[in-house]
Amino acid sequence: MSYVDNVIEQVKAKNAEQPEFIQAVTEVLQSLEPVIEAHPEYEQAALLERIVEPERVIMFRVPWVDDNGKIQVNRGFRVQFNSAIGPYKGGLRLHPSVNLGIIKFLGFEQIFKNSLTTLPMGGGKGGCDFDPKGKSDMEVMRFCQAFMTELFRHIGADTDVPAGDIGTGAREIGYMFGQYKKIKNVFEGVLTGKGLSFGGSLARTEATGYGLVYLVEEYLKCNGDSFDGKTVCISGSGNVAIYATQKAQQLGAKVVTVSDSTGWVYDPAGIDVALLKQVKEVERGRLTEYAARREGVEYHEGRGVWVTPCDIALPCATQNEVHMEDVENLVKNGCKILAEGANMPTTLEATEYVQEHGIVFFPGKAANAGGVATSGLEMSQNSERLSWTFEEVDAKLKGIMVSIFHAIDDAAKRYGHEGNYVMGANIAGFEKVANAMMAQGIV
Numbered sequence: 441m442s443y444v445d446n447v448i449e450q451v452k453a454k455n456a457e458q459p460e461f462i463q464a465v466t467e468v469l470q471s472l473e474p475v476i477e478a479h480p481e482y483e484q485a486a487l488l489e490r491i492v493e494p495e496r497v498i499m500f501r502v503p504w505v506d507d508n509g510k511i512q513v514n515r516g517f518r519v520q521f522n523s524a525i526g527p528y529k530g531g532l533r534l535h536p537s538v539n540l541g542i543i544k545f546l547g548f549e550q551i552f553k554n555s556l557t558t559l560p561m562g563g564g565k566g567g568c569d570f571d572p573k574g575k576s577d578m579e580v581m582r583f584c585q586a587f588m589t590e591l592f593r594h595i596g597a598d599t600d601v602p603a604g605d606i607g608t609g610a611r612e613i614g615y616m617f618g619q620y621k622k623i624k625n626v627f628e629g630v631l632t633g634k635g636l637s638f639g640g641s642l643a644r645t646e647a648t649g650y651g652l653v654y655l656v657e658e659y660l661k662c663n664g665d666s667f668d669g670k671t672v673c674i675s676g677s678g679n680v681a682i683y684a685t686q687k688a689q690q691l692g693a694k695v696v697t698v699s700d701s702t703g704w705v706y707d708p709a710g711i712d713v714a715l716l717k718q719v720k721e722v723e724r725g726r727l728t729e730y731a732a733r734r735e736g737v738e739y740h741e742g743r744g745v746w747v748t749p750c751d752i753a754l755p756c757a758t759q760n761e762v763h764m765e766d767v768e769n770l771v772k773n774g775c776k777i778l779a780e781g782a783n784m785p786t787t788l789e790a791t792e793y794v795q796e797h798g799i800v801f802f803p804g805k806a807a808n809a810g811g812v813a814t815s816g817l818e819m820s821q822n823s824e825r826l827s828w829t830f831e832e833v834d835a836k837l838k839g840i841m842v843s844i845f846h847a848i849d850d851a852a853k854r855y856g857h858e859g860n861y862v863m864g865a866n867i868a869g870f871e872k873v874a875n876a877m878m879a880q881g882i883v
């Protein structure tokens with residue numbers, strides 16, 4: 441059995457109840473085979489055994505009082521996965537499905553994603569099984585304060601810098617920042633995605649969705665093509681989906697679908713971004729309300745976005761939302777590109793199927809890296825106590841996404857797998873981290 445397969449087996453045995461973590465590790469490690477063969481010193485240094493084990497896992501209770509005076513108890517997590525190239529960095533997910541395996545998969549992916557950005561950020565992720573849906577503002581505030589009342593002792597501007605993810609937006613980051621400052625009596629860039637009046641960066645809100653489109657745009661440009669006139673299908677209708685829709689349409693594409701956890705809409709005239717923002721960001725409503733206010737829109741219960749014919753598919757909701765039947769439909773309908781705005785939205789077998797059937801596939805750790813890259817830019821602005829203009833941040837974001845495309849393209853070519861961006865992203869992300877870990881000794 442190869443060294444890589446042996447480590448994958450160990451991970452499966454030790455983490456049998458964490459399927460998403462096993463999935464993420466399997467995908468990354470399998471694509472590192474040629475790198476490991478070229479570097480026998482990695483096996484001697486047990487590099488893979490170390491990289492799949494988080495440096496630290498923090499799990500804690502989060503007790504808070506709801507509007508009826510009843511005490512609620514949730515479970516919080518922060519996984520500080522790898523600090524070889526910088527302070528731990530990664531979002532906080534608030535969703536009832538959150539468990540240790542999901543946070544570990546996200547933290548593991550974050551190591552390589554952050555490395556791809558070229559910025560000095562290690563990998564981490566956190567979250568809680570709290571569901572912000574249906575809670576009052578005051579309940580969300582009390583929860584965020586309780587969450588930070590434990591988390592504060594584990595994080596800091598040079599230690600670990602959390603940010604948003606599913607269920608954690610500007611409101612939640614604001615409440616968490618307020619509590620951190622109150623407890624520590626320090627005003628520092630300990631969270632990113634902050635409000636603009638207290639250290640946030642312009643363009644962080646837009647960054648993940650815009651970055652996704654910039655990466656695909658660079659690929660298209662290198663192949664003499666563009667977004668102009670393309671039909672795009674997007675899933676999700678949160679932060680990533682909204683700004684991917686906006687940027688794709690600014691570049692001349694028509695985005696015809698978005699979804700949420702209860703249904704999806706087909707809007708043949710192209711998604712009305714202003715209306716979508718009103719329904720989702722302002723009213724925190726459902727897509728039924730989008731469909732009810734716009735002529736010619738079809739609303740469908742349940743999942744199903746990917747039956748819609750498109751040139752480009754951008755899944756932007758959650759993990760394992762794109763299954764075999766979905767990619768069979770995409771292939772049948774002539775889709776050319778699938779780029780992941782969400783983290784690991786495509787199952788392993790669906791990923792293999794699209795690659796075998798000629799769809800160009802960009803994995804999330806490359807395609808959605810614009811969010812954390814712009815968080816890195818927010819950290820830089822906080823450190824120098826300056827704020828850059830929207831145009832400056834957006835230009836830097838675009839430069840980073842262009843460089844990520846070329847880094848993963850080059851890495852795939854270097855190892856004889858031209859066009860395999862899963863391999864390219866894993867290899868390019870891994871190289872810098874492996875280098876740093878080797879230089880820092882057995883720690």
Ligand SMILES: NC(=O)C1=CN([C@@H]2O[C@H](COP(=O)(O)OP(=O)(O)OC[C@H]3O[C@@H](n4cnc5c(N)ncnc54)[C@H](OP(=O)(O)O)[C@@H]3O)[C@@H](O)[C@H]2O)C=CC1
Nearest residue numbers: 605606607648676677678679680700701757758782783811
């Ligand atoms: N925000 C960021 O900067 C980054 C986010 N990502 C990833 O992008 C994805 C989306 O994140 P983001 O837009 O920030 O999150 P939001 O909370 O803003 O939006 C999430 C969207 O996905 C839908 N969704 C969530 N869970 C499910 C589910 N189990 N089934 C179907 N739909 C679901 C939500 O529907 P509903 O409204 O009904 O809950 C909502 O439309 C995640 O995978 C996240 O990890 C990656 C990089 C950076």
Ligand SMILES: O=C(O)CCC(=O)C(=O)O
Nearest residue numbers: 530531603605811812815
């Ligand atoms: O901005 C960040 O720090 C993290 C974003 C994130 O959670 C992600 O890239 O998945």
